[in-house]
Amino acid sequence: MPGLFITFEGGEGTGKSTQVARLAERLLVQGGKVTITREPGGTPAAEQLRGLLVSGETGRWSATGEALLNYAARESHLTDLIRPALAKDHVVLCDRFMDSTRAYQGYAGGCSMALIDALEEGVVGATRPDLTLIFDLDPEQGLLRARSRGDSEDRYERKGVDFHRRLRSGFLDILDREPKRCRLVEAGRPVDDVSNQVWSIVSGRL
Numbered sequence: 001m002p003g004l005f006i007t008f009e010g011g012e013g014t015g016k017s018t019q020v021a022r023l024a025e026r027l028l029v030q031g032g033k034v035t036i037t038r039e040p041g042g043t044p045a046a047e048q049l050r051g052l053l054v055s056g057e058t059g060r061w062s063a064t065g066e067a068l069l070n071y072a073a074r075e076s077h078l079t080d081l082i083r084p085a086l087a088k089d090h091v092v093l094c095d096r097f098m099d100s101t102r103a104y105q106g107y108a109g110g111c112s113m114a115l116i117d118a119l120e121e122g123v124v125g126a127t128r129p130d131l132t133l134i135f136d137l138d139p140e141q142g143l144l145r146a147r148s149r150g151d152s153e154d155r156y157e158r159k160g161v162d163f164h165r166r167l168r169s170g171f172l173d174i175l176d177r178e179p180k181r182c183r184l185v186e187a188g189r190p191v192d193d194v195s196n197q198v199w200s201i202v203s204g205r206l
């Protein structure tokens with residue numbers, strides 16, 4: 001199985017993490033080498049930046065500040081984990097990546113898209129995902145699910161439902177603009193149905 005970079009995107013409480021784990025199991029059964037990772041995070045330096053981003057006051061950073069912090073974390077992640085894993089022909093499953101910056105900081109937060117384009121070009125460069133699964137769910141339903149987890153990484157969950165509606169339409173716009181790279185996953189369906197949809201998309205790309 002050759003290296004492949006697959007990213008999982010979507011709003012809060014869409015069940016991405018469960019599906020990352022389920023897809024990894026299926027790939028391992030097929031004999032693939034799999035790296036599971038997440039953003040912000042994935043390296044010790046990036047995990048430290050994550051701590052600054054996902055907790056505390058909602059207004060702690062501006063959308064522009066968040067984009068810069070996420071890109072500092074992403075640069076470490078790409079250099080120290082993602083590119084080396086792809087070079088060893090791993091299938092890299094990444095729970096959030098560059099589209100989260102575009103959706104959360106750009107579409108929902110109001111950060112300049114020109115700045116986000118420049119960061120994407122300069123930091124991600126040629127390491128763009130081969131496939132991006134966009135998990136789509138009504139934001140009110142997603143926020144309910146996310147809140148029921150009750151963890152402390154809830155800074156974005158507290159941003160209010162209008163923020164989360166802009167976020168959802170941002171992800172759908174990304175999907176419209178890049179139909180070759182991005183595929184929609186209907187995240188409101190039963191978890192086994194979602195896994196089967198994910199597998200049918202991914203196995204078509206292997």
Ligand code: TMP
Pocket residue numbers: 012038039040053054066070095096097098100101102104105153156157
């Ligand atoms: P998680 O809850 O999916 O683990 O992600 C952490 C939070 O970080 C989530 O609320 C989305 C947010 N985030 C951004 O705002 N911009 C980004 O670029 C990334 C990667 C995540």
